[in-house]
Amino acid sequence: MPNLSAHLAPDQLATLDALQAILRRLGAMRDLQSLYAAAVDEAAAFFRATQCDLALYNPERGDLRRVGHCVGMTDAQAQALSAYPPHRVAELLAAWPEHGVMRLLDQEHIHLADAQFSRDAGECEVLLALMRAEGQIVGVLRLANKAGGASFDETETYLLGFYASQLGVLIHNLRLLDQERRARRLAETLLKAPQVVQQPALASGKIPAAARGADLAAELKRLLALLNEVLAYGSASVGLVEGDRLRIIAGRGETMPSEMVGYSWDVTTDRKVAAMIESGAPLYLPDVLADARWVVFSESLKRIQAWIGAPIWRPGSARRERASLIGVLNVDGAVPGAFAADDVAVVQAFADQMAIVIENQRLYTSTAQRAAELAVLNQVTAAINSVMGLDEVLHLILDLLGGLVQFERASIALLEGSELLIVGAVGFPPEAAVVGRRYGRDDFPLNRYVAEIGRPVAVPDVLTDPRWQRTATAAAVRAWLGVPLIHLGRTIGVLTLTSSAPTDYSAENVQLVSAIAEQAALAIERARLLEELQDHLTRAEQRSQELALVNRISGLLSATLDPHDVMQSAVTSLVEALGIQQSGLVLFDWAEGYGQLVAEHPLRAAEEMARYRIPVANNLSLARILETKTPLAIRDAQHDPLLANVHDIMAQRGVKSILLLPLIVRGEVIGTIGLDELGELRDFTPAEISLAQTITNQAAIAIANARLFAETRRRAMQLQTIQEVTGRISAILDPDELLSQVTEVLSRRFDYYHVHIFLVDETGEYLVARAGSGEIGQRIVAKGLHLRIGMQGICGQAAGAGQTIIVSDVRADPRYRPHLLLPETRSEIAVPTRLGDRVVGLLDVQSHLVGGFDEADRFVLETLADQIAIGVENARLYQTAQERAGQLAAVNAELRAMDEMKDEFIQTVSHELRTPLTFVKGYIDRTFPLT
Structure with missing residues (x-):
């Protein structure tokens, strides 16, 4: 998944939310075709692409094929782009960028593009996004030509990669669910087969061949209709071998021409049939036009593009022999690669059912003179087919044999490796306890001989046969008949009949017992198959419930992007899914060497969870998980040596047994x-472990997404805080006010426990606390906290060294000086503030969490520290300038006052001088009057 944190701006988080809402809608879909169409439409609309298409990867063929639905392409363009051949896919995958999105028309990759198609389609920009799930390639999402003629930017490229990776997981999960549904439907359909096939009513006399053929064709046609319930095909037909010819006797399908029924050809020259006989297995031609063995002998066959042929073998006969082949089941499709590998197995399963139908019909019509025996045999077969439990089948076989053949004791033994296991018996005394006993093959030479030759052996008098092994339970035996139980050419057991008197078993008796043994073998294998099918149905239902549970939990995990909520939801979901009393999630800090319990069920206080720290060193269980990256189940958690260094934690939490599940993100274990189990010692089953790991994998993805979102949001908040603090620094010219606001903003925005700012005093020897966050910070400043540079505390050491110091656990650091007003400090970061190369102060931040600071905090605080130093210096210079201006103003005022005094003095002197002169002049005028 792309690293979105490096490419999303803060204002683009809404875009990520919108994309995740789309993925949640797609995740709610339960039909693959609807998911494909919706995924294409949503991608085209979200990324504003004028063309959008989706192709799925086939690992067997190595090619990519379109899903059908597309946006913005004509039918001709869609047809031209219908498939990517294997050689081109291999070239594309080899050149695919690591981040998952290829710009196909860039210079680096344009040689991989279809230049003619790009010109015809008017493509100017093409993005190919790889879809993956659990390490496997799912397919490719293709976008072309952004609306309005713009180009797809890098952010859209990484969002497309994220969308494609999540879409790959959704398709993979829905495919698994679809496979489970299909397997269940197949099992249910196979169970219907005996009900669909009507057993013919046995009657004496001969039955016309036309009637027999019509009945058989009708039965086969019903099976073909049943096959169509689990497999979509164009047409299907059944051909029977008649000498050297293969004749079609039944067929159905929309594209099945009526003239094909009755058509025959030389089977000895058909290379497809020869290949099936040679391999003993069905033959699949995904593209008939590319296979030289395909021969078009009718105009109607030209529509066929893919074909499956399943051999119909005579029941009980050896495969890979021409004489054992009684027919062929043909299934075809109208497009190349129309069928998957498991479809071939489905067709062969129905071919085996048809073999039973065909053989039953042939047995029924073989001889009219044996009508009575066949009636009994048919009754046995019908009774066998009506019983589902294996024990009931075996007891019924032995009971019905008593009405056909003279014997006193009978048993059925199944071959299991080198042993014989008696699974059914009649006529033995209860104290013999025969059923359930195991014997070596060599303990009973006659049984071994019958199993080896695969034919019945009749011994009229065992006393005359050196192969007879006398035992206590067989002391009274005189006559013995052994018949092999053969299924599909393989001996699976031996049916034995014994009498206390010498008996000549007739050929008819041997033939009849052999026929019943053949049906018994078929019934035994069918009963086994049914038991397996029932078990598979149970497991399929359980798997379906598990997938539904996983999808529900996945929805819960993706419903929030808060890391703590995601982790808490993960442990709660696991507790509910596995019926566990307690669960805890631990994330590891490899640098610090321990794991911290961060979420648990039942939920406890954060302070209590913080007490549980899991050491990394000498942790054998963790080493095992890191090595294997697989779950680790420990039965006795308090004594197992793998948990030696956490036995005390296991005891404190009351853990008896534990299942440890790795949280893996991008191939690395980030936690467990x-x-x-708190009650008793528990052995976790493989199914429980698989379910738990599946849920854990979903949780790991959700945790990674939540942490990525939280990191992106935190980075945005950091940048916003830097911008805000820088703005305040440039706007505030009072040093004390500046420092006070910076501490408050940092404390509030990042939820720090405490923030302090120190300045170097005039002597250059001490740090002096000048501002602190909250009331506590004001009290500390008021008390005049001084720290000697280079000597006292973490702050003094950081200022002395001129380097940032981060302490993850202050209680373990001898440099830490605790303060009575800050009792909850657990980690600290001290960042010197500089002017040029000179340390002028220090920014000190404290957290109540152990390991509360990382490199992101260092980056933000170091960035702000230098801004704070500049701001304080600017404020100081401004204050100095203000003081200087005040001084100049005072001097100017004094000069103005002196100037005013000067003017007043001059006026006074001038006045005083004028008055005497006037008096003298007047006196002269009077003394010397003018005449």
């Missing part, structure tokens, strides 16, 4: 989820 522990499922704790």
Whole structure:
């Protein structure tokens, strides 16, 4: 998944939310074709692409094929782009960028593009996004030509990669669910087969061949209709071998021409049939036009593009022999690669059912003179087919044999490796306890001989046969008949009849017992198959419930992007899914060397969870998980040596047994989820472990997404805070006010426990606390906290060294000086503030969490520290300038006052001088009057 944090701006988080909402809608779909169409439409609309298409990868063929639905392409363009051949796919995958999105028309990759198609389609920009799930390639999402003629930017490229990776997981999960549904439907359909096939009513006399053929064709046609319930095909037909000819006797399908029924050809020259006989297995031609063995001998066959041929073998006969082949089941499709590998197995399963129908019909019509025996045999077969349990089948076989053949004791033994296991018996005394006993093959030479030759052996008098092994339970035996139980050419057991008197078993008796043994073998294998099918149905139902549970939990995990909520939801979901009393999620800090319990069920206080720290060193269980990256189940958690260094934690939490599940993100273990059994010692089953790991994998993806979102949001908040603090620094010219606001903003925005700013005093020897966050910070400043540079505390050491110091656990660091007003400090970061190369102060931040600071905090605080130093210096210079201006203003005022005094003095002197002169002048005028 692309690293979105490096490519999303803060204002683009809404875009990520919208994309995740689309993925949640797609995740709610339960039909693959609807998911494909919706995924294409949503991608085209979200990324504003004028063309959008989706192709799925086939690992067997190595090619990519379109799903059908597309946006913005004509039928001709869609047809031209219908498939990517294997050689081109291999070239594309080899050149695919690591981030998952290829710009196909860039210079680096344009040689991989179909230049003619791009010109015809008017493509100017093409993005190919790889879809993956669980390490496997799912397909490719293709976008072309953004609306309006713009180009797809890098952010859209990474969002497309994220969308494609999540879409790959959705398609993969829905495919698994679809496979489970299909397997269940197949099992249910196979169970219907005996009900669909009507057993013919046995009657004496001969039955016309036309009537027999019509009945058989009708039965086969019903099976073909049943096959169509689990497999979509164009047409299907059944051909029977008649000498050297293969004749079609039944067929159905929309594209099945009526003239094909009755058509025959030389089977000895058909290379397809020869290949089936040679391999003993069905033959699949995904593209008939590319296979030289395909021969078009009718105009109607030209529509066929893919074909499956399943051999119909005579029941009980050896495969890979021409004489054992009684027919062929043909299934075809109208497009190349129309069928998957498991479709071939489905067709062969129905061919085996048809073999039973065909053989039953042939047995029924073989001889009219044996009508009575066949009636009994048919009754046995019908009774066998009506019983589902294996024990009931075996007891019924032995009971019915008593009405056909003279014997006193009978048993059925199945071959299991080198042993014989008696699974059914009649006529033995209860104290013999025969059923359930195991014997070596060599303990009973006659049984071994029958199994080896695969034919019945009749011994009229065992006393005359050196192969007879006398035992206590067989002391009274005189006559013995052994018949092999053969299924599909393989001996699976031996049916034995014994009498206490010498008996000549007739050929008819041997033939009849052999026929019943053949049906018994078929019934035994069918009963086994049914038991397996029932078990598979149970497991399929359980798997379906598990997938539904996983999808529900996946929805819960993706419903929030808060990391703590995601982790808490993960442990709660696991507790509910596995019926566990307690669960805890631990994330590891490899640098610090421990794992911290961060979520648990039942939920406890954060302070209590913080007490549980899991050491990494000498942790054998963790080493095992890191090595294998697989779950680790420990039965005795308090004594197992793998948990030696956490036995005390296991005891404190009351854990008896534990299942440790690795949280893996991008191939690396980031933590573990522990499922704790508190009652008694518990052995976790493989199914429980698989379910738990599936849920854990979903949780790991959700945790990675949540952490990525949180990191993106935190980065945005950091940048916003830097911008805000820088703005305040440039706007505030009072140093004390500046420092006070910076501490408050940092404390509030990042939820720090405490923030302090120190300045170097005039002597250059001490740090002096000048501002602190909250009331506590003001009290500390008021008390005049001084720290000697280079000597006292973490702050003094950081200022002395001129380097940032991060302490993850202050209680373990001898440099830490605790303060009575800050009792909850657990980690600290001290960042010097500089002017040029000179340390002028220090920014000190404290957290109540152990390991509360990382490199992101360092980046933000170091960035702000230098801004703070500049701001303080600017404020100081401004204050100095203000003081200087005040001084100049005072001097100017004093000069103005002196100037005013000067003017007043001059006026006074001038006045005083004028008055005497006037008096003298007047006196003269009077003394010397003018005449």
